[in-house]
Amino acid sequence: xxxxxxxxxxxxxxxxxxxxxxxxxxxxxxxxxxxxxxxxxxxxxxxxxxxxxxxxxxxxxxxxxxxxxxxxxxxxxxxxxxxxxxxxxxxxxxxxxxxxxxxxxxxxxxxxxxxxxxxxxxxxxxxxxxxxxxxxxxxxxxxxxxxxxxxxxxxxxxxxxxxxxxxxxxxxxxxxxxxxxxxxxxxxxxxxxxxxxxxxxxxxxxxxxxxxxxxxxxxxxxxxxxxxxxxxxxxxxxxxxxxxxxxxxxxxxxxxxxxxxxxxxxxxxxxxxxxxxxxxxxxxxxxxxxxxxxxxxxxxxxxxxxxxxxxxxxxxxxxxxxxxxxxxxxxxxxxxxxx
Ligand code: ADP
Ligand code: MG
Numbered sequence: 001x002x003x004x005x006x007x008x009x010x011x012x013x014x015x016x017x018x019x020x021x022x023x024x025x026x027x028x029x030x031x032x033x034x035x036x037x038x039x040x041x042x043x044x045x046x047x048x049x050x051x052x053x054x055x056x057x058x059x060x061x062x063x064x065x066x067x068x069x070x071x072x073x074x075x076x077x078x079x080x081x082x083x084x085x086x087x088x089x090x091x092x093x094x095x096x097x098x099x100x101x102x103x104x105x106x107x108x109x110x111x112x113x114x115x116x117x118x119x120x121x122x123x124x125x126x127x128x129x130x131x132x133x134x135x136x137x138x139x140x141x142x143x144x145x146x147x148x149x150x151x152x153x154x155x156x157x158x159x160x161x162x163x164x165x166x167x168x169x170x171x172x173x174x175x176x177x178x179x180x181x182x183x184x185x186x187x188x189x190x191x192x193x194x195x196x197x198x199x200x201x202x203x204x205x206x207x208x209x210x211x212x213x214x215x216x217x218x219x220x221x222x223x224x225x226x227x228x229x230x231x232x233x234x235x236x237x238x239x240x241x242x243x244x245x246x247x248x249x250x251x252x253x254x255x256x257x258x259x260x261x262x263x264x265x266x267x268x269x270x271x272x273x274x275x276x277x278x279x280x281x282x283x284x285x286x287x288x289x290x291x292x293x294x295x296x297x298x299x300x301x302x303x304x305x306x307x308x309x310x311x312x313x314x315x316x317x318x319x320x321x322x323x324x325x326x327x328x329x330x331x332x333x334x335x336x337x338x339x
Contacts, residue, residue, distance in 0.1 A: 010075075010076065010130065011106060011129070011130035011131070013076065014076055014102045014103060014105070014106035014130050015106045015107060015130075015154075015155070017076065017099055017102070017103050017106075018103035018104070018106045018107045019158075020103075020301045021099060021100055021103040021104075021301050021302070022103055022104060022107060022151070024052075024162060024163075024168060024171055025048070025051060025052025025053060025056055025151055025162075025168050025171070025172060026052065026168065026171035026172045026174065026175045027175075027302070028052065028056045028104055028108075028148050028151065029046065029048070029052060029056055029058075029172050029175045029176060030175040030178075030179070030302070031095075031100035031101075031104065032046075032056065032058035032146050032148070033046065033058060033175070033176070033179045034094035034095055034100075034179065035058075035094075035095060035100070035101075035144075035146075036058055036060035036062055036144070037094055037179065037183055037186065038062075038081065038093045038094050038095055039060055039062025039063050039064070039143075039144060040062050040063055041060035041061050041062035041143065041186060042061060042185070042186055042187060042202070043060065043061045043186070043187045044058065044059070044060050044061075044186055044187070044188050044189075045057075045058070045059040045060075045188075045189045045190075045191070046058055046176060046188070046189070046190045046191070047059070047190075047191045048169075048172060048190075048191070048192050048193075049192075049193055050165060050193070051165035051166075051167075051168035051169040051172065051192075052151070052168060052169075052172055053151060053162060053165070053168065054149060054150065055147065055148070055149050056147075056148045056151070057145065057146065057147040057148070058145070058146050059143065059144075059145040060143045060144050060145075061141070061142060061143040062143050062144060063116060063117070063143075064114045064115045064116040064117070064119075064122065064142060064143055064144050065114045065116065065123070065144065066116055066119065066123075067123045067137070070112065070114050070123040070125055070135075071123075071125065071132075071135065073101050073112075074101050074102055074105045074110075074125075074127055074130075074132075075098075075102055076098070076099055076102040076103075077097075077098045077099065077102075078098045078101075078102070079095065079096060079097070079098030081093040081095050081096045081098075082096045088296075088297070088298055089292060089293040089296075090292050090293060091255075091292050091297065092255075092292070094256075094257060094303075096297075096298075097298075097301070099301075101146075102130075104148055105127045105128075105129075105130055106129060106130045107129070107151065107152055107153070107154060107155055107158070108128075108129075108148045108149060108150055108151045108152070108153065109126075109127075109128045109129075109148070109149040109150050109153065110125075110126070110127050110128070110146065110147070110148050110149075111124070111125070111126050111145075111146075111147040111149070112124070112125045112126075112127075112144070112145065112146050112147075113138065113140050113144070113145045114140070114143070114144040114145070115140040115141065115142055115143065115144075116142070117142045121137040121138060121139060121140070122137065122138055122139070122140030123135065123136075123137055123138070124136045124137070124138045124140070129153070129154050169192065173197075176188070176190055176198070177212055178251065178258035179258070180198070180200055180208065180212055181205075181208060181209065181212060181251055181253070181258075181285060182253045182256045182257065182258060182287075183256065184202065184203050184204060184205045184207070184208035185202055186202065187200065187201055187202050188200045198211075198212070200212065205234070205235070205285075205287065206218070206221065206223075206236065209221065209236060209285050213249065217283075220238045220239055220242040220283065221236040221237070221238060221239075221285075222236060222237050222238070222239055222325050222326060222328075222329045223235075223236055223325060224236060224237055224286065224321055224322055224325045225321070225325075226317060226320075226321035226324075228317055230290065230291075230294065230310060230313055230314070230317070231288055231289065231290050231313075231314055231317055231318075232288070232289040232290075233286060233287070233288055233317065233318060233321050234286075234287045234289075235253075235284070235285045235286040235287045236284065236285045236286075237268070237271075237282055237283070237284045237285075237286070237322055237325065237326065238282045238283040238284065239326075239329065240272060240275045240276050240280075240282065240326070242282075242283070243272075243276050243277065243280035243281055243282045243283075244280065244281050244282075244283065245279070245280070245281065246281060247281045248281075248283070249283035249284075249285075250265065250268075250281070250282075250283065250284050251284065251285045251286065252264055252265075252284075252286050252288065253286070253287045253288065254288045254289075254290060254295065254306060255288075255289055255290065255292065255295075256287075257297070257303065257306075258304065259304055259305065259306050260304050260305060261305070261306075263311060263315065264286075264314070264315065264318060266315075267314075267315040267316075267318040267319045267322075268282070268284055268286070268318065268319070268322060269282075270319045271318070271319045271320075271322035271323040271326065272322075272326070275326070284322075286318070288314075288318075290308070290314075294308065294309040294310070295307065295308055295309070
């Protein structure tokens with residue numbers, strides 16, 4: 001009998017991988033913003049149209065790419081961020097899988113412009129459904145612009161599966177806020193259908209929280225600060241009287257990366273034990289720094305879940321430091337009366 005197994009062509013493999021990386025326009029926003037951050041940009045513009053369904057564009061003033069890299073960046077497993085498997089345990093970048101751009105280019109129309117500081121001319125590439133349409137050199141500013149149009153143009157089922165503009169826009173805001181909160185040292189602007197939605201100047205992390213949410217946030221925040229061998233905790237939690245009914249403003253960042261953790265959330269709630277009304281949710285913006293070799297980020301393609309070496313120590317430190325902060329601001333005793 002003849003053999004029947006074949007290697008899939010690249011564009012098919014890319015389209016399959018894209019299913020994991022790109023769920024919706026907000027996934028494109030996340031990947032492009034993170035690439036801009038990794039390129040050491042100090043100024044990042046996000047421009048979207050129709051909740052990202054017709055356009056997601058990110059323009060940065062980062063280090064750009066030379067003509068060879070400009071083409072290579074669209075290959076699967078092409079990355080400048082790691083070289084060896086061990087590098088996964090000393091990561092200082094958001095990216096490392098080298099699959100975002102290949103995935104996005106497989107399922108959308110992409111126009112990229114990029115120029116390095118020292119180069120005279122930059123490179124402009126158009127790629128649609130993994131096919132290179134054009135490549136030219138051009139006079140460009142330093143940095144990189146990715147414009148992603150007509151997402152899922154070649155996967156009608158996925159395109160139809162997208163939710164209303166309101167819902168997709170909300171997902172984009174979530175991703176934007178996560179990156180903006182993690183990087184107060186970067187100027188971010190965000191335009192939707194031609195209107196400026198956010199303009200966040202470089203600032204302290206407290207001011208960034210206030211600029212992202214509202215001026216009223218400032219009085220609600222209590223600073224948290226704890227320095228131990230296994231973790232540094234910084235950031236802010238809200239005074240209990242400002243707790244909300246829903247879990248809107250709750251953010252963990254680990255080494256500048258937004259993550260979700262039910263376990264760490266529980267640690268925060270434990271710190272508020274006895275001082276919150278039933279079901280009330282505090283706001284928190286907590287920045288944890290841990291040695292890169294004490295975490296594993298590579299457990300999910302979107303990298304929003306991570307594995308810690310010593311989760312229970314982290315829990316205890318987090319809980320204690322928040323409790324201490326809340327105590328210092330004299331918010332705890334009030335509720336003893338209610339018991
Ligand atoms: P990863 O971020 O995991 O490396 P990507 O597919 O997102 O994979 O990007 C591939 C490569 O393209 C990156 O490693 C980087 O070298 C380059 N690149 C992507 N975006 C930018 C950018 N905005 N500025 C400079 N280089 C970029
Ligand atoms: Mg990337």
